[in-house]
Amino acid sequence: xxxRKFLQIWAAIAVALLLAxxxxxxxxxxxxxxxxxxxxxxxxxxxxxxxHPTLAKAYMIRRANPSTLLMGASRVEIGFNPQxxxxxxxxxPVFNMGLPGSSLKRRxxxxxxxxxxxxxxxxxxxxxxxxxxxxxxxxAGATVADNAPPHSAEAGDAPPTNWLQEVRDYGxxxxxxxxxxxxxxxxxxxxxxxxxxxxxxxxxxxxxLREAADIDGYNYVFALKNAEKxxxxxxxxxxxxxxxxxxxxxxxxxxxxxxxxxxxxxxxxVDELEIYQEAGVWETYRxxxxxxxxxxxxxxxxxxxxxxxxxxxxxxxxxxxIPRAQDRHTQMKWFWETNHFKPALGxxxxxxxxxxxxxxxxxxxxxxxxxxxQAGLESARLxxxxxxxxxxxxxxxxxxxxxxxxxxxxxxxxxxxxxxxxSTRNN
Amino acid sequence: xxxxxxxxxxxxxxxxxxxxxxxxxxxxxxWAHIWLIGASLYFYSAWNLSYLPLLLGSILFNxxxxxxxxxxxxxxxxxxxxxxxxxxxxxxLGYYKYSNFxxxxxxxxxxxxxxxxxxxxxxxxxxxxxxxxxxxVDFSAATIKxxxxxxxxxxxxxxxxxxxxxIVHHREMMPQFEVATYRFDWRNMAVGVVLFVSGxxxxxxxxxxxxxxxxxxxxxxxxGPVTLFYAWAAAxxxxxxxxxxxxxxxxxxxxxxxxxxxKLPMNFNSPLKATSVIDFWSRWxxxxxxFLTAYIYxxxxxxxxxRRVKQGKKIxxxxxxxxxxxxWLVGVPIMATMFSSGLWHGANWTxxxxxxxxxxxxxxxxxxxxxxxxxxxxxxxYQRMMVPVGFVLTFxxxxxxxxxxxxxxxxxxxxxxxxxxxxxxxxxxxxxxxxLPGLAYALSGLGITFTTQSMTTFLTTGAWIFALxxxxxxxxxxxxxxxxxxxAITMPGNTSQGRIELWPHAKxxxxxxxxxxxxxxxxxxxxxxxxALNRVSEFLYWKF
Numbered sequence: 001x002x003x004r005k006f007l008q009i010w011a012a013i014a015v016a017l018l019l020a021x022x023x024x025x026x027x028x029x030x031x032x033x034x035x036x037x038x039x040x041x042x043x044x045x046x047x048x049x050x051x052h053p054t055l056a057k058a059y060m061i062r063r064a065n066p067s068t069l070l071m072g073a074s075r076v077e078i079g080f081n082p083q084x085x086x087x088x089x090x091x092x093p094v095f096n097m098g099l100p101g102s103s104l105k106r107r108x109x110x111x112x113x114x115x116x117x118x119x120x121x122x123x124x125x126x127x128x129x130x131x132x133x134x135x136x137x138x139x140a141g142a143t144v145a146d147n148a149p150p151h152s153a154e155a156g157d158a159p160p161t162n163w164l165q166e167v168r169d170y171g172x173x174x175x176x177x178x179x180x181x182x183x184x185x186x187x188x189x190x191x192x193x194x195x196x197x198x199x200x201x202x203x204x205x206x207x208x209l210r211e212a213a214d215i216d217g218y219n220y221v222f223a224l225k226n227a228e229k230x231x232x233x234x235x236x237x238x239x240x241x242x243x244x245x246x247x248x249x250x251x252x253x254x255x256x257x258x259x260x261x262x263x264x265x266x267x268x269x270v271d272e273l274e275i276y277q278e279a280g281v282w283e284t285y286r287x288x289x290x291x292x293x294x295x296x297x298x299x300x301x302x303x304x305x306x307x308x309x310x311x312x313x314x315x316x317x318x319x320x321x322i323p324r325a326q327d328r329h330t331q332m333k334w335f336w337e338t339n340h341f342k343p344a345l346g347x348x349x350x351x352x353x354x355x356x357x358x359x360x361x362x363x364x365x366x367x368x369x370x371x372x373x374q375a376g377l378e379s380a381r382l383x384x385x386x387x388x389x390x391x392x393x394x395x396x397x398x399x400x401x402x403x404x405x406x407x408x409x410x411x412x413x414x415x416x417x418x419x420x421x422x423s424t425r426n427n
Numbered sequence: 428x429x430x431x432x433x434x435x436x437x438x439x440x441x442x443x444x445x446x447x448x449x450x451x452x453x454x455x456x457x458w459a460h461i462w463l464i465g466a467s468l469y470f471y472s473a474w475n476l477s478y479l480p481l482l483l484g485s486i487l488f489n490x491x492x493x494x495x496x497x498x499x500x501x502x503x504x505x506x507x508x509x510x511x512x513x514x515x516x517x518x519x520l521g522y523y524k525y526s527n528f529x530x531x532x533x534x535x536x537x538x539x540x541x542x543x544x545x546x547x548x549x550x551x552x553x554x555x556x557x558x559x560x561x562x563x564v565d566f567s568a569a570t571i572k573x574x575x576x577x578x579x580x581x582x583x584x585x586x587x588x589x590x591x592x593x594i595v596h597h598r599e600m601m602p603q604f605e606v607a608t609y610r611f612d613w614r615n616m617a618v619g620v621v622l623f624v625s626g627x628x629x630x631x632x633x634x635x636x637x638x639x640x641x642x643x644x645x646x647x648x649x650x651g652p653v654t655l656f657y658a659w660a661a662a663x664x665x666x667x668x669x670x671x672x673x674x675x676x677x678x679x680x681x682x683x684x685x686x687x688x689x690k691l692p693m694n695f696n697s698p699l700k701a702t703s704v705i706d707f708w709s710r711w712x713x714x715x716x717x718f719l720t721a722y723i724y725x726x727x728x729x730x731x732x733x734r735r736v737k738q739g740k741k742i743x744x745x746x747x748x749x750x751x752x753x754x755w756l757v758g759v760p761i762m763a764t765m766f767s768s769g770l771w772h773g774a775n776w777t778x779x780x781x782x783x784x785x786x787x788x789x790x791x792x793x794x795x796x797x798x799x800x801x802x803x804x805x806x807x808x809y810q811r812m813m814v815p816v817g818f819v820l821t822f823x824x825x826x827x828x829x830x831x832x833x834x835x836x837x838x839x840x841x842x843x844x845x846x847x848x849x850x851x852x853x854x855x856x857x858x859x860x861x862x863l864p865g866l867a868y869a870l871s872g873l874g875i876t877f878t879t880q881s882m883t884t885f886l887t888t889g890a891w892i893f894a895l896x897x898x899x900x901x902x903x904x905x906x907x908x909x910x911x912x913x914x915a916i917t918m919p920g921n922t923s924q925g926r927i928e929l930w931p932h933a934k935x936x937x938x939x940x941x942x943x944x945x946x947x948x949x950x951x952x953x954x955x956x957x958x959a960l961n962r963v964s965e966f967l968y969w970k971f
Contacts, residue, residue: 003614003616005941006942006946007613007616010946010949014953017951021958177955177958216858216861
């Protein structure tokens with residue numbers, strides 16, 4: 001074969017392969033970018049869209065046209081099912097725009113984008129204490145796609161707002177090694193597998209959490225997450241700045257768009273609150289809730305349709321017993337691990353917000369109910385700690401370890417209880 | 428602008444090649460040559476336009492020196508001109524690359540507080556400075572009588588080798604420039620495409636693939652001791668990363684040059700298959716080894732030998748070489764050369780230590796070769812026994828030294844190296860024994876501890892290292908496979924005196940030829956290459 005023919009054949013095969021790869025990725029649509037399931041009927045949850053949530057949801061929202069939009073991080077993505085029966089018909093369809101690991105600022109960016117391409121009747125947005133950590137410390141709110149190419153929804157920098165960014169996103173979803181690998185992986189994924197996958201409504205099936213619970217056991221997974229959380233909170237406690245600027249901006253944005261907003265303080269397992277207590281940031285946590293109440297009350301006084309619900313605390317749901325170590329059979333009902341509640345608890349929260357659900361779970365926080373809620377929380381905490389000495393000791397040991405790692409053995413120096421809030425920016 | 432980028436492959440390269448071929452066809456080789464100069468300068472300025480004047484200024488200065496040298500009959504005058512050029516060129520290099528290093532070292536040692544200016548290192552300054560100096564050395568020795576400005580500029584700035592080599596010698600390039608037509612040629616294009624595609628695969632898929640697992644390991648090393656498995660993963664991972672990255676980049680350079688009909692020298696020849704450290708350095712960054720041998724090692728050896736002969740002292744005498752002769756005629760030149768090599772690679776003590784450690788390896792290797800015939804006379808049995816042993820020892824030695832090349836500080840490098848020796852124990856993710864309870868007891872018995880680090884990352888890193896080691900150890904390299912089509916030029920011996928040889932027709936079990944199977948395989952590689960382009964890619968050569 002001559003060189004000319006070699007090059008001609010090489011070019012033809014290369015072009016054909018590229019087209020084939022592009023077509024394959026378009027048909028499988030591993031990141032829900034193209035919505036090709038409308039033509040192919042292939043609606044299996046996409047396992048790898050879970051790793052590219054900012055990309056997937058930026059394009060899914062364009063097609064979803066939801067009546068209810070759910071905003072938040074992984075708790076929302078895993079815990080609030082858009083298909084839940086608790087959603088009233090008038091508020092369906094529901095789209096889950098939870099972005100794991102997202103900061104409050106990223107939430108504002110994506111909400112603004114979502115409200116520019118859709119007109120939901122209601123926005124339900126979670127806020128957690130750790131998401132409100134200010135910039136000087138190791139914030140829990142880092143974006144999930146920090147290493148991705150810039151200027152694309154894939155990067156998590158911002159949702160697509162110009163054609164060049166869209167070209168990059170489409171190019172990535174059609175012609176990248178990741179997309180090809182993920183298309184194959186999507187075809188091999190089966191429902192109920194131990195791998196998380198994203199449904200067509202943005203909800204995560206939580207498969208990997210199920211796997212961790214089944215294989216490693218709840219006790220082990222809770223211990224792991226508690227250790228991570230303690231390290232993060234102790235590190236942050238050294239400067240303890242709180243930043244609620246993005247929350248204020250979100251409230252203002254919803255006002256401008258005329259969209260009702262429900263802010264939800266989602267619950268972690270009770271260990272989360274005990275970790276705040278041990279790390280010496282309990283007062284900061286209480287002040288943070290007060291700051292949130294003030295933001296919402298101020299908006300309500302201006303006539304905004306915004307409300308604040310709190311589901312964290314020492315309820316029967318957040319204090320369910322963790323199975324013993326080595327027990328791989330007993331299933332927990334409400335939590336996967338300290339940070340993530342199960343959809344069953346999410347359903348209760350939805351019901352409660354919609355006016356149904358158990359009255360003892362969750363409180364509508366207003367200036368009138370805020371202090372009573374705080375008093376109730378304090379009382380519940382003391383009661384819990386009196387009856388759970390073992391758990392307290394366990395978390396105290398965790399704190400000592402984290403403080404030693406951070407403060408070189410000076411655990412006392414690390415624990416600055418009753419230190420006032422350094423700054424609360426909520427305007 | 429990187430070779431592995433959309434803008435280079437789909438914009439720059441098609442425009443440059445089209446312009447070159449059209450100009451060559453309709454206006455002649457001279458205009459195509461000038462076009463390539465323009466393209467190369469544009470390529471350099473795409474990195475940072477502000478350093479283009481520096482590059483052009485350096486070229487014009489050195490060309491002026493060369494021009495003056497050609498007009499001087501007196502060797503002494505030419506040597507003075509050479510000295511001026513060395514002072515200016517090395518001074519420039521020293522200022523941009525080493526002044527901060529020097530000042531910070533003085534501050535650290537003497538407690539002074541000299542201000543350290545932060546500025547961007549001109550890309551490839553070590554490459555283009557040394558290439559100009561090699562040219563001037565030969566002008567000074569009157570081995571070159573004449574050179575044209577356009578050839579001089581393209582010799583230095585030719586975009587395939589401008590940023591990261593290979594370091595070319597004028598004896599390789601000038602004769603090619605003299606006769607180059609720069610016209611489109613199917614054979615050149617085919618060979619060039621194959622080299623470029625395979626080089627891009629090594630860089631964008633293999634090197635960048637493992638890079639994602641290597642960086643966090645060195646970030647951890649900066650924070651404290653590293654345990655055994657992680658330390659070896661850091662060393663092997665980076666060794667494989669830099670090998671595939673650098674050799675891939677070199678092959679891309681060879682391919683790009685070949686597309687316009689120019690051949691560049693081979694730069695890597697399966698160095699990880701080396702059976703001795705001496706062998707390693709004849710296979711790794713070959714053009715740098717060649718340069719350092721010709722311009723530092725050989726002159727030192729000759730100077731010291733002459734002095735010892737004059738003083739009546741012993742010189743090298745095979746197995747009967749005295750320790751003193753060995754120390755002065757092998758030890759000193761090797762250490763000086765490898766010290767220079769380390770310093771050339773980067774302005775950091777870690778690079779110098781890396782060079783010195785390799786210098787120590789080379790001295791041991793040369794020493795062994797010198798004394799071995801005294802007690803192991805049978806060469807055949809020696810080869811049979813020592814080739815595999817030598818391979819293992821060489822690979823271990825090279826792996827042990829490589830953290831010095833990658834770590835940001837000596838402390839971080841020592842954390843990895845001491846970890847490789849097992850001084851910080853051995854640990855693995857606790858999820859492994861957790862999922863394999865039967866193994867937990869055995870692992871604990873071996874003294875292995877367990878951490879909360881990711882099991883998936885641990886196993887994936889191991890899989891990457893294993894796969895890349897297989898690729899590095901087993902198949903022939905691309906240049907071997909393409910041996911029948913002269914993919915590169917290589918120069919044995921002393922570059923000042925040796926003659927240029929084309930690629931020798933060595934035997935290899937797999938060889939490339941234009942066929943349907945190879946077209947399909949290269950097309951598949953090209954497809955994977957293009958799919959990999961959007962990944963984050965490290966550029967390792969900005970310090971050079």
